[in-house]
Amino acid sequence: MKIIDLTQTTAPGMPVFPGDIEPQISPARTFKAHGFFETLLCLCSHTGTHVDAPRHVFPGGLPLGAFEAAYFVGTALVIDATDAGAGGCIGISCIEKNRELAERADFILFYTGWDKHWDSGGYMRDFPVISDVVADYLVQTQKRGIGLDTPSLDSPGSGSLPLHRRLLGQERGFVVFENLCNLGLVGGNLFTFAALPLKHSGVDGAPVRAIAIL
Numbered sequence: 001m002k003i004i005d006l007t008q009t010t011a012p013g014m015p016v017f018p019g020d021i022e023p024q025i026s027p028a029r030t031f032k033a034h035g036f037f038e039t040l041l042c043l044c045s046h047t048g049t050h051v052d053a054p055r056h057v058f059p060g061g062l063p064l065g066a067f068e069a070a071y072f073v074g075t076a077l078v079i080d081a082t083d084a085g086a087g088g089c090i091g092i093s094c095i096e097k098n099r100e101l102a103e104r105a106d107f108i109l110f111y112t113g114w115d116k117h118w119d120s121g122g123y124m125r126d127f128p129v130i131s132d133v134v135a136d137y138l139v140q141t142q143k144r145g146i147g148l149d150t151p152s153l154d155s156p157g158s159g160s161l162p163l164h165r166r167l168l169g170q171e172r173g174f175v176v177f178e179n180l181c182n183l184g185l186v187g188g189n190l191f192t193f194a195a196l197p198l199k200h201s202g203v204d205g206a207p208v209r210a211i212a213i214l
């Protein structure tokens with residue numbers, strides 16, 4: 001069994017979505033004062049590699065805790081979308097090339113290669129996004145979720161988050177994984193994807209440790 005880590009490291013100074021609070025990681029107790037160490041983690045629910053639940057864009061949408069743990073473990077396929085490039089659109093043609101495998105996947109993860117900009121200062125701008133036709137495909141084929149190696153499902157200037165609303169608005173449930181990395185290491189076959197969030201009450205999203213099990 002081979003494990004590939006698809007998770008960005010959470011650390012002070014990491015890229016955060018414009019307007020989000022930067023993660024604060026500080027000592028809560030110290031060896032010197034208490035004889036043991038404990039860390040205070042102060043994170044937005046969408047910090048680093050994370051999952052969005054419907055509650056993120058719909059006040060009455062399913063919170064993360066409404067999903068069984070098993071929902072976050074399933075068969076996945078990485079789709080090569082590296083042609084999209086900066087500010088580009090990920091079209092249905094990249095799925096057509098792998099349609100047979102894509103039909104059998106619970107999760108479709110789009111490899112754009114945008115994670116290479118993580119430390120460059122340009123990660124939060126001009127990243128590619130999926131087309132409406134790709135979103136329709138994910139709805140029609142009843143996928144459990146989508147994964148991206150970019151900061152968001154919607155483009156930075158989209159305002160009303162139309163793709164989030166389209167996909168997270170499905171009554172049967174859907175989740176969105178953002179800020180994945182290393183998707184180019186997974187290859188073109190089906191694999192087991194696991195990305196479990198901590199079990200917080202009522203939240204709209206949470207960081208995950210995402211892995212590919214080959």
Ligand SMILES: [Zn+2]
Pocket residue numbers: 046050051052178205
């Ligand atoms: Zn998010």
